[in-house]
Amino acid sequence: MRAVRNSDQGILVAEADEPEGPGVRLAIGSVGICGTDVAFAASGVQGFTYGHEFAGTTADGRSYAVEPTVYCGECDQCRTGHVQRCAAPEHGTLGIFRDGGMCDALTVPEDMLVPLPPGLDVRDACLVESASVAGHGVRSASLEPGERVAIVGGGSIGLLAAATARHHGFDVDVEARHQHQRTAAERLGAGTAAGTYDVVIDAAGSEAGLARCAELARPGGRVVLMGVYQHTAPIPGIASLVKELTYVHSIAYSRHDGVRDTEQAAALLAGNPEIARTVITHRFPLDDAAEAFRVAGDRASGAIKVVLHP
Template structure:
């Protein structure tokens, strides 16, 4: 069985004796998109099967997206649906601390398989995973009707956050973008290019010290800066700006479940998938390149080349 493995800072298509995964249900994989964290893992020199943005087909023919936030299932966080806070989460990071699913087949717990809604092609289904990351961050920051939002960083996560903010009721969404192809994509999704003034919610989707500082510059009185970045060590913050505005900074990790307001719990990745199904233009805008499994090496090269115009690169399995 073929899979894409990271070895010594590069990827290779390899033959495996058995499907990767943590055990459980066997899924025929159909699409795996390449995240910036996959590229980061390569730089760290990890030796794993890559891939955590995954969609495939169950044995009964159901198209599913893999909920890549794995957990123990037993702690208080897991029982409350906040499994992104489970202390075992980082010990089971797909493509990092355990094998990912960029392979012809993948084994995963059944409770981490979320059915794709009608209207979302399984070849686009892997996009639901990164969408859920931005969706969770915006929800954590109380995005809703009459909320103004600014997104700093126009990679795939930032652009998906633009769509998610509108879906959650934001009346205005501004986008800070660097590259012409990102500007074009942002405009296609309805964003105002360039943030001016101050905003109720500012999402740092770039994950750098500079983008966090810019997010603080844009937050309004009692506004919320929310960041999906994994910073290592201390982070300098303009406390004076936050202090005088009574603004706050929220770290956001992964995604989880929440009460949708009627007493029923819903997975955020399911909400993200529903948005993608209702608006096919999002996937059409974000997925700029597709490669077969045999060409995964080239797929990673394109995904890591800023001049390529890539936003999300999908490996079809």
């Protein structure tokens, strides 16, 4: 079986053992390359099969996206639906320091499976994971009717957050670095950022991006941090103080009112195929994983979401 791993020579497709153990075997149909994957590859992180954004098909022909969170289901956080905050030692994510979906097949626990609704093809369903991240962030903003929303960052998470907020009826503007990202935002119904906003979503994860979030937020506004900061988040002190801004952190996805964020993300994508057509810009066979990673790491080349197909 083929599997994408990192090595001293960079990303390569290696031979791996066939999946074993309890769970449901999926023939992988699509797997997205996340910014985390690109960062891990560049920094030399090794020892596992990459890929936490993936979907596949079982032997009986049913297709699923995978919610890759490993959680105990018994701690206080899990019992209240916050599986992304699981306190157990085994908490983690498939494809991040443990084998993930950049391979021909994988066995996953049944409770990780998200059935694909009609209208969502397995070749596009790797977007369910990142759309869930975006959806969780939008929900964390606690938007009220009539509020204006801006998103700083035009990568896949920012665009999927824009699509989610638009789906819920909000006016959304996106500030993006590259022209192809701005074009994609327009295709999803978002405008160009101008003025001030009730809620600003940080989907850039940079010092300049966070400073822009504070600038765009109105006095008393809210900033949702979905960008990843490895050390200290560079929150602008004066602007945040003078405007009395509230900062809300958001990571991964959870359950609320008995519904999984991943299920809602799958429904969103199924109901609006234009989202996948807009966000997925490049597709590669699994054997071309090294080139796919190169393209994914070069945003100026026109890449938004790069997808591998085993």
